[in-house]
Amino acid sequence: xxxxxxxxxxxxxxxxxxxxxxxxxxxxxxxxxxxxxxxxxxxxxxxxxxxxxxxxxxxxxxxxxxxxxxxxxxxxxxxxxxxxxxxxxxxxxxxxxxxxxxxxxxxxxxxxxxxxxxxxxxxxxxxxxxxxxxxxxxxxxxxxxxxxxxxxxxxxxxxxxxxxxxxxxxxxxxxxxxxxxxxxxxxxxxxxxxxxxxxxxxxxxxxxxxxxxxxxxxxxxxxxxxxxxxxxxxxxxxxxxxxxxxxxxxxxxxxxxxxxxxx
Numbered sequence: 259x260x261x262x263x264x265x266x267x268x269x270x271x272x273x274x275x276x277x278x279x280x281x282x283x284x285x286x287x288x289x290x291x292x293x294x295x296x297x298x299x300x301x302x303x304x305x306x307x308x309x310x311x312x313x314x315x316x317x318x319x320x321x322x323x324x325x326x327x328x329x330x331x332x333x334x335x336x337x338x339x340x341x342x343x344x345x346x347x348x349x350x351x352x353x354x355x356x357x358x359x360x361x362x363x364x365x366x367x368x369x370x371x372x373x374x375x376x377x378x379x380x381x382x383x384x385x386x387x388x389x390x391x392x393x394x395x396x397x398x399x400x401x402x403x404x405x406x407x408x409x410x411x412x413x414x415x416x417x418x419x420x421x422x423x424x425x426x427x428x429x430x431x432x433x434x435x436x437x438x439x440x441x442x443x444x445x446x447x448x449x450x451x452x453x454x455x456x457x458x459x460x461x462x463x464x465x466x467x468x469x470x471x472x473x474x475x476x477x478x479x480x481x482x483x484x485x486x487x488x489x490x491x492x493x494x495x496x497x498x499x500x501x502x503x504x505x506x507x508x509x510x511x512x513x514x515x516x517x518x519x520x521x
Contacts, residue, residue: 296324296344299381301357302332303339303391309359309368316343316357318372323349326370341391343370350380351389358392368394 307329316324324345332338345351354375361368373392381387 295346297347297351297381297387298327298384299343299345299351299387299389301341301343301389301391302335303341303393304337305339305391305393307339307341307359307393309361309394310341310370315369316345316372317360317369318349318374323372343389345372353377353379353381353386354390355381356390356392359394361394 310326310329312326312329314326315322316326324343326341327344328340328342330340332340343357349372351372352375354377356373356375357370358373359368360371
């Protein structure tokens with residue numbers, strides 16, 4: 259009888275200790291020491307986060323100061339990734355700072371590198387504990403791929419329009435007009451040279467006639483004046499044509515070279 263009482267007493271003590279231990283574990287599981295040692299920050303991004311996961315380290319100047327504690331989608335915004343990181347409270351973080359994805363070497367483990375902003379204010383309140391996110395070089399290339407593709411498409415379309423058959427014909431016609439204008443300019447220079455030579459000949463002839471006592475100026479000047487009139491008419495046509503081309507180019511250079519485009 260006495261032995262049975264001892265076993266019962268021992269059993270009660272054992273189960274009491276076991277229950278107390280279980281209760282202690284439950285209480286300690288609910289109470290986190292991280293709340294005193296760490297401050298939690300939020301990150302929102304639409305970029306790819308490959309290589310990041312729970313417990314991915316956060317480093318500042320190469321020293322580990324925290325880690326990722328949660329990764330998931332934001333419940334209020336479709337397609338937006340929400341990341342929660344914990345950083346030691348002894349490391350003050352400036353407002354609008356950035357966490358950038360980095361890695362140890364080309365194939366090393368990824369981590370988040372803290373880049374402090376240049377603002378003077380530090381994050382002290384939970385509502386301000388939001389940091390910017392910066393993907394790695396591969397993430398940046400992925401995010402910019404669609405923009406680059408669109409720009410290349412626009413460039414190719416512009417080149418296709420520029421080198422279309424109609425535009426090439428317009429360019430050819432414009433170059434032909436420039437060649438004709440250049441030829442006419444050379445011809446005009448020859449005419450000016452002829453006028454100068456004829457003027458010199460006329461002056462010489464007048465001097466000879468005056469010296470010989472012949473003062474019939476009308477007979478002397480008539481051939482020269484007819485030739486001068488022809489040359490001036492030619493020059494007038496040249497300047498009119500050149501002026502029309504220059505006016506058209508000044509009003510609309512693109513259509514002058516490439517022709518009017520059909521919309």
